[in-house]
Amino acid sequence: MGKTLFAVLFGFGMVVAGASAAHALQAGGVEIGDLETGSVVGQPFKELSVDASFYAIEIGNMKTWYPPTTVIDFKTRPGAPVLLKVTNNSTAEHGFQLSAAVNQSAPTVLDTKLVLKPGETKYIGVPTSDLFYAAGNVLEYRCHLHPAHVGGKLLMLK
Numbered sequence: 416m417g418k419t420l421f422a423v424l425f426g427f428g429m430v431v432a433g434a435s436a437a438h439a440l441q442a443g444g445v446e447i448g449d450l451e452t453g454s455v456v457g458q459p460f461k462e463l464s465v466d467a468s469f470y471a472i473e474i475g476n477m478k479t480w481y482p483p484t485t486v487i488d489f490k491t492r493p494g495a496p497v498l499l500k501v502t503n504n505s506t507a508e509h510g511f512q513l514s515a516a517v518n519q520s521a522p523t524v525l526d527t528k529l530v531l532k533p534g535e536t537k538y539i540g541v542p543t544s545d546l547f548y549a550a551g552n553v554l555e556y557r558c559h560l561h562p563a564h565v566g567g568k569l570l571m572l573k
Contacts, residue, residue, distance in 0.1 A: 450538055470502050478561065524549070
């Protein structure tokens with residue numbers, strides 16, 4: 416009787432642990448907004464420090480997202496959500512896509528897209544758990560509206 420009860424409780428514990436892990440994979444989510452009204456995982460953007468800034472710029476005839484490589488060291492930063500500032504400094508509308516889709520193809524893969532008008536700035540809040548679920552340590556950012564524009568890579572030191 417004792418062994419049966421232990422087996423049932425152990426099995427129940429395993430089911431609960433598995434369900435909570437699956438739920439955590441779906442939790443969080445990327446939020447896009449402005450600095451004053453945006454929030455992610457219940458934390459207002461204005462209370463978070465900006466971890467990285469990206470700028471759509473034009474250099475001669477080339478249109479690109481600057482900087483071409485960005486590094487965020489999660490070993491030294493607090494566990495707060497990541498806040499990214501995205502600004503369109505060019506004269507035309509540009510898209511910004513941050514994606515881990517090149518590394519994995521799960522339906523829960525991190526893939527966020529936004530469109531910025533000239534001179535517009537948006538903020539993207541990403542829970543650290545969503546970044547850590549991404550396979551690998553490299554995310555790509557690019558203009559999803561114009562495939563010929565040059566993008567970049569976000570390197571995460573975990």
